[in-house]
Amino acid sequence: MATTPFSKLAYKTLQQGKGIAGLAHKELSTKLMELLAPEAVPSTGSVPPDLLKDLRSSMAQLEERDWDEAQQGTYPESQLFDAPWLDWASRYPLVWLDLPSTWNRRKERNVRDLPKDTDRSLFPDYYLQNFHHQTDGYLSDHSAGLYDLQVEILFNGTADAMRRRVLAPLKRGLKHFSDRSPSSLRVLDIATGTGRTLHQVRGALPHAELIGADLSEAYLRQANRWLNTGQSPLVQLIRANGEILPLADGGLQGVTCVFLLHELPAEARQNVINEAWRVLEHGGVFVLADSVQLADSPQFHVAMDNFRRVFHEPYYRDYIADDIDARLIQAGFEAVTAETHFMTRVWSARKPAQPST
Numbered sequence: 001m002a003t004t005p006f007s008k009l010a011y012k013t014l015q016q017g018k019g020i021a022g023l024a025h026k027e028l029s030t031k032l033m034e035l036l037a038p039e040a041v042p043s044t045g046s047v048p049p050d051l052l053k054d055l056r057s058s059m060a061q062l063e064e065r066d067w068d069e070a071q072q073g074t075y076p077e078s079q080l081f082d083a084p085w086l087d088w089a090s091r092y093p094l095v096w097l098d099l100p101s102t103w104n105r106r107k108e109r110n111v112r113d114l115p116k117d118t119d120r121s122l123f124p125d126y127y128l129q130n131f132h133h134q135t136d137g138y139l140s141d142h143s144a145g146l147y148d149l150q151v152e153i154l155f156n157g158t159a160d161a162m163r164r165r166v167l168a169p170l171k172r173g174l175k176h177f178s179d180r181s182p183s184s185l186r187v188l189d190i191a192t193g194t195g196r197t198l199h200q201v202r203g204a205l206p207h208a209e210l211i212g213a214d215l216s217e218a219y220l221r222q223a224n225r226w227l228n229t230g231q232s233p234l235v236q237l238i239r240a241n242g243e244i245l246p247l248a249d250g251g252l253q254g255v256t257c258v259f260l261l262h263e264l265p266a267e268a269r270q271n272v273i274n275e276a277w278r279v280l281e282h283g284g285v286f287v288l289a290d291s292v293q294l295a296d297s298p299q300f301h302v303a304m305d306n307f308r309r310v311f312h313e314p315y316y317r318d319y320i321a322d323d324i325d326a327r328l329i330q331a332g333f334e335a336v337t338a339e340t341h342f343m344t345r346v347w348s349a350r351k352p353a354q355p356s357t
């Protein structure tokens with residue numbers, strides 16, 4: 001897509017439209033819940049007067065950064081407008097039809113309502129829950145089909161802009177291997193879900209070999225539909241626990257991991273970070289994105305607390321107080337940096353270029 005004077009306006013208008021649609025959906029669905037399932041309405045902390053102003057200004061900064069990095073060539077401008085619109089439009093009624101079952105689980109505090117045929121031996125116990133009160137947890141095509149749209153609504157249309165913040169640090173880190181051919185670079189996305197981050201990485205690194213790992217076969221099926229549409233090279237998708245990846249030591253130059261850590265108990269968080277270190281080649285880069293935390297965004301404390309109350313997120317309270325920098329260093333990473341973009345914190349870290357002796 002060629003940049004025209006209208007492109008930025010179009011981008012801003014699109015984001016504004018997504019924001020309004022997300023807010024309207026949440027407002028309406030909450031009203032409906034109050035009317036039809038009042039016992040399911042969660043108690044939330046009152047919103048301080050400055051919170052909405054802070055959120056709006058932080059969201060505007062995210063969008064500026066998203067636009068600027070496209071102009072700098074970190075990823076194609078077309079990515080800013082890229083979404084499976086028709087698919088989402090056809091699935092949107094299902095988001096509404098799914099609500100009563102969500103309210104019911106919330107009302108009954110049932111957080112282990114998973115498909116009957118789930119082979120529980122294939123998953124760690126912490127995974128076998130309805131995160132966000134999601135129907136079937138992460139374990140069905142129904143759940144995988146609704147997930148992207150639900151996340152878009154939750155973040156008022158900024159989910160992809162937040163995910164894209166991993167691309168600049170990833171590309172910077174990969175410069176370490178600039179003497180190699182771009183097609184020799186291998187990048188893994190841990191907990192790739194429906195593959196939206198990998199789709200963005202594909203735009204930013206069109207020649208790299210991409211691999212996605214996730215515990216959910218259903219989410220990987222959705223990722224496969226979305227990513228492997230005939231363009232080459234194909235993305236390799238593997239069902240695996242991020243704590244024990246079926247990949248050799250040191251075979252990758254880049255690893256990303258987006259919106260996983262807050263859904264893991266502390267020990268699993270460290271295990272995933274250790275695994276990222278193990279599978280990276282020396283000099284490789286790890287880019288991690290997840291929710292903001294209390295230390296970097298104290299002004300959003302109430303928003304974080306309300307998120308935990310409204311959605312079933314059993315490890316979130318522990319995550320927002322966790323020291324991720326220390327975990328990265330404990331795993332052996334160096335050059336750890338972190339930035340905040342709206343509701344997302346992005347860490348970048350390097351596996352030392354030389355093995356320690």
Ligand SMILES: C[S@@+](CC[C@H](N)C(=O)[O-])C[C@H]1O[C@@H](n2cnc3c(N)ncnc32)[C@H](O)[C@@H]1O
Binds near residue numbers: 163
């Ligand atoms: C909140 S979603 C994030 C998905 C995706 N990265 C995104 O940006 O939308 C969490 C994902 O982590 C996956 N997951 C959770 N625990 C995992 C683990 N231990 N190993 C691999 N994947 C895991 C889930 O199946 C789900 O797809």
